[in-house]
Amino acid sequence: MIAQRYLIADDWRWPPTLAANLNTLEGGLNTAFADSIPALALTLKLLRGLLPEGFHGVGLFYGLAWVLQPIAAVWALRGAGERRLLPALGIALAATAMPAWIGRFGHAALTGHFLLLTGLGFYLRLVRAPTTGRWLAAGALQVIALLVHPYLAVMTLALLGAVPATRMLRGEAFLGAGLAVAASFAAVTAVMWSFGYLGATGLPGDGLFAMNLLSPVWPAGSALIGLPWSQLVDATGHGGWEGYNWLGLGLVGALAAGLLGRPRAAVAGMWRHAGLVLVLLALTALALSFRVGFGSRIVLDLGQPPAALEQFRASGRFFWPAAYALLIGAMLLLARIAPLLCLLAGLVQFADAQPLRAALAGWASQRVPWSVPAPELRQALAEASTLTLLPPWPCVDRRTGDETYALLLETLSLASEHGVPANTMYAARWHRPPQCRETDLAAAPFAPGELRLILPSVQAALAPLVPDSASRCRPIGVLLACR
Structure with missing residues (x-):
């Protein structure tokens, strides 16, 4: 939300996702690295003359994701005939009750699972009847997925790459499909280069947020089995949240019924789409990572992963395309037995996800009060030409800084309402590792109109360094405001 507001308020720059008024000490923030959903944020920036000040599109994206999820699922199923x-x-019904999708609600960009279902729909159409129009549309999907979230782009590109793989394994013409996939990959790479994605790095830790082998069948959050959502299976010591991939009782039941009722059709379908099966197995292997957990134990440790994989710390997400492919396959098998079974499976899936929807509704409807006196701070920010927050983000101790992080984000949220240029901001990736310069910032002469806010965790150390602090500084709630 903060990144979108600052990007919309700032002048147009290159790359287009750069907000020079945020993280000003680092030359601005590439808001793509703050999960700002650039595809939507840039569209809103084009329309900003029609929007109220401080508008952001996070809620709008949630609405789009919830509407498009079932539509994309039906479109993918129709692609299979x-x-x-x-x-x-x-x-x-089943697509709107996929547990891993509902569980993404706290991370807006990653609720865009409709892009994965759309990618599967393109695969099914392109492998059967490739046309220029379909290839162009599928290529556009890759760029859109990138500008929603790079993880989604990796998955949709992998699904697109399954088209020439399947055609080759069938003994059909595949060279044209391979060239089309290469062109799509080149387009995504060009956008990454021009938008400043390339060369950025984040924190290491591939495997810390992996999927457990039991996760797809571990019924955390199941209403009909009764296992609480909080009991996630985990072997890495990081909670298992990013690897949460319970398929849902409706899908598990549909797979069992389909395999028992039409085993030959299931095997034939996998052979007919062997390229897709191989791609999904590769994505599943990435989801499991190099330290494979089974229940509470690591059962296979392959050592340090390649450096390239360190870009994907939350590897457990890569199972999502496999889950949706299983959903489509299960529905196809049930439809051949009795179409009514598809509806029954969808109803069971929907009922089974009730605890997840209830938890989501309870969480999203909370109105937690501000930790700072918002009206007074809004007034101070309205009079400021720039904002300096102390400590800056890189200076906060990650092990004990939850309260400080929350205060930073609350204050930046208020500042973002008017786009007050600010010195710091969270980013998941960066081109140069951010430096901690809190003492220099505290002791620096004031810029005209600058508001310097010192958070409780560093007030004792930094307040004495502020020039003329006795006359310039006063408390605003738990913050010390100096001007």
């Missing part, structure tokens, strides 16, 4: 009403209703 199934166009009847009951299977469509079944997959629409």
Whole structure:
């Protein structure tokens, strides 16, 4: 939200995702590294003359994601040739009750699972009847996915790469499909280069947020089995949240019924889409990472992963395309047995996800009070030409800084309402490791109109360094405001 507001308020720059008025000490912030959903944020920036000051599109994206999820699922199913009403209703219900998708609500960009379902729909159409129009549309999807979140782009590109792989394994013409995939990859790379994605790094830790082998069948959050959502299976000591991939009881039941009722059709389908199966197995292997957990134990440790994989710390997410492919496959098998079974599976899936929806509703409806006196701070920010927050983000102790992080974000949220240029901001990636310069900032002469806010964790150390602190500084709630 903060990154979107600052980007919308700032002048147009290059790269287009750069907000020079945020993280000013580092030359601005590439808001793509703050999960700002650039595809939407840049669209809103084009329309900012029609929008109220301080508008952001996070809630709008949630609405789009919730509407498009069942539509994309039905579109993917139709790509496999199934166009009847009951299977469509079944997959629409099931898609809106996928636990890993509902569980992404706290991370807006990653609720864009409709992009993965759309990617599967393009695969099913392109492997059967490739046309220039479909290839162009599939290529555009890759760029859109990148500008929603890079993890989603990796997954949709992998699904697109399954098209030439499947055609090759079938003995069909695949060279044209391979060239089209290469062109899509080149387009994504060009956008990454021009938007400043390339060369950025984040914190290491591939495997810390992996998927557990039991995760797809571990019914955390199941209403019908009754296991609380909080009991996630984990072997890495990091809670298992990023690897949360319970398929849902409706999907598990549909897979079991489909495999028992049409085993030959299931095997034939996997052979017919062997390229997709191999791609999904590779993504699943990435999700499991180099330290494979089974329950509470690490059962396979392959050592240090390649450096390139360190970009994907939350590797457990890479199972999502496999889960949706299983959903489509299960619905196709059930539709051949009895279309009514598809609707039944969707209803079971929807009922099973009730605790997840209840937890989401309870969490999202909270109105937690500000930790700072918002009206007074808004007034101070309205009179400021620049904002200096102390400590800056790189100076906060990550092990004990939760309260400080929260205060930083609350204050930046208020500042973002008017786009007051600010010295610091959270980013998941960076081109140069951020430096801690809190003592220099505290002792520096004031710029005209500068508001310097010192948070409780560093007030004792930094307040005495502020020039003329006795006359310039006064408390605003828990903050010390100096001007």
